[in-house]
Amino acid sequence: MLAAPPDFLVLLNEYQPLLRRVCRLYCPDADDRQDLYQEIVTQLWQAWPRYQPRPDVKVSTWLYRVALNVAISDLRQRTRRPAAAHLDAARLPDVPLLPADGPDTDDLHQLYRAINCLSDVDKAFVLLYLEERTYEEMADILGITQNNVRVKMHRVQEKLRQLLTQPA
Amino acid sequence: MELDELRRRWQQPAPDVSTSYNAQTLEQLLMKTKQNSIGRMRRNARWELGFTLVLLVGSTIGFFYVKSLETRTMLLWLILISLISLVSYHRHMLSGIQELSGVGATIHTHITQRVAGLRQLLQASYRSSVWVLCVTFGIVLSFALYKALTQYSGRLLLIQLVGVGLGCVVAVVVSHFVRRVVRQVLQDLYGRHLDRLEAALSDLQDAQ
Numbered sequence: 001m002l003a004a005p006p007d008f009l010v011l012l013n014e015y016q017p018l019l020r021r022v023c024r025l026y027c028p029d030a031d032d033r034q035d036l037y038q039e040i041v042t043q044l045w046q047a048w049p050r051y052q053p054r055p056d057v058k059v060s061t062w063l064y065r066v067a068l069n070v071a072i073s074d075l076r077q078r079t080r081r082p083a084a085a086h087l088d089a090a091r092l093p094d095v096p097l098l099p100a101d102g103p104d105t106d107d108l109h110q111l112y113r114a115i116n117c118l119s120d121v122d123k124a125f126v127l128l129y130l131e132e133r134t135y136e137e138m139a140d141i142l143g144i145t146q147n148n149v150r151v152k153m154h155r156v157q158e159k160l161r162q163l164l165t166q167p168a
Numbered sequence: 169m170e171l172d173e174l175r176r177r178w179q180q181p182a183p184d185v186s187t188s189y190n191a192q193t194l195e196q197l198l199m200k201t202k203q204n205s206i207g208r209m210r211r212n213a214r215w216e217l218g219f220t221l222v223l224l225v226g227s228t229i230g231f232f233y234v235k236s237l238e239t240r241t242m243l244l245w246l247i248l249i250s251l252i253s254l255v256s257y258h259r260h261m262l263s264g265i266q267e268l269s270g271v272g273a274t275i276h277t278h279i280t281q282r283v284a285g286l287r288q289l290l291q292a293s294y295r296s297s298v299w300v301l302c303v304t305f306g307i308v309l310s311f312a313l314y315k316a317l318t319q320y321s322g323r324l325l326l327i328q329l330v331g332v333g334l335g336c337v338v339a340v341v342v343s344h345f346v347r348r349v350v351r352q353v354l355q356d357l358y359g360r361h362l363d364r365l366e367a368a369l370s371d372l373q374d375a376q
Binding site for chain 2: 008009012013016021038039041042043045047050051062065066068069070072073107108111119120121122124129130131132140141142143144152157160161164
């Protein structure tokens with residue numbers, strides 16, 4: 001039996017929707033999504049004893065870092081997921097939207113399909129934008145300066161707008 | 169639809185996928201998780217390290233019990249190879265795997281470490297495979313040559329030398345073939361993943 005620290009369980013229960021949204025963004029396929037979710041929780045569990053809270057850094061910053069790092073760099077996940085399509089050649093793939101994943105609307109469906117055409121790094125920017133993170137926190141998660149976050153975020157939003165205006 | 173409107177909808181809670189975790193359900197979740205690639209690499213490296221240690225201990229014990237000069241020389245070679253492998257493994261493989269393990273760093277740092285660690289592992293795997301093969305051929309051919317020079321003479325010696333020469337040619341051909349195969353296998357296993365990570369890093373640095 002694992003001696004799960006109660007604070008980890010509290011953290012997991014509180015931030016589970018966040019982790020699910022990260023998985024939903026990176027994995028259109030339900031099996032891949034569940035694999036990724038389990039992998040993220042495992043990595044969080046293993047990293048939790050080394051986590052040192054700092055007054056100037058939110059716990060969510062650490063969670064985003066771990067979740068995005070696993071989503072972007074896990075080898076097993078990477079070999080299953082297709083590479084992002086180039087914008088010019090992008091045709092929005094038909095991504096199934098599970099009703100269980102959130103509000104089942106055409107707009108969100110279109111959003112997921114557009115996001116699926118982006119690169120892994122661009123997806124991270126989109127996620128942080130959708131999650132309404134500040135530029136400061138984004139910079140802290142991504143490891144680049146706030147100015148660079150602004151520049152890149154502008155480009156990614158433009159790319160996303162273009163994809164959203166494409167016919168399905 | 170505007171992005172801001174999508175953002176508002178994005179955060180609406182998902183109704184029925186969330187599970188309320190307790191110690192038992194968390195344990196079940198963790199038990200279900202398949203071992204990831206880093207875990208498998210670490211496990212393989214430990215097995216190889218264990219095998220090398222057994223080889224080292226066995227060769228050392230054998231060295232002190234065996235009387236034949238030929239066998240003792242062979243065992244001395246094995247001890248040397250095992251020692252070099254142990255140092256090399258510790259320095260390159262395990263430290264490379266360690267580099268891949270941290271997930272709490274910023275995404276830029278994490279990907280940079282991953283790329284560096286993976287590249288180090290691939291180089292170490294490639295070099296160790298080629299090195300072990302070349303050294304094995306070297307040992308076998310050296311002994312064959314030594315035996316030919318000390319036990320044969322005249323026409324028989326010539327035949328033996330031709331045999332050793334042919335062995336050298338075979339060794340070069342096989343080494344070349346194995347090098348290509350090892351390179352291809354490593355490329356298939358990790359090369360594309362490395363390419364993707366490098367692309368992600370370049371994408372992230374693109375804004376800088």
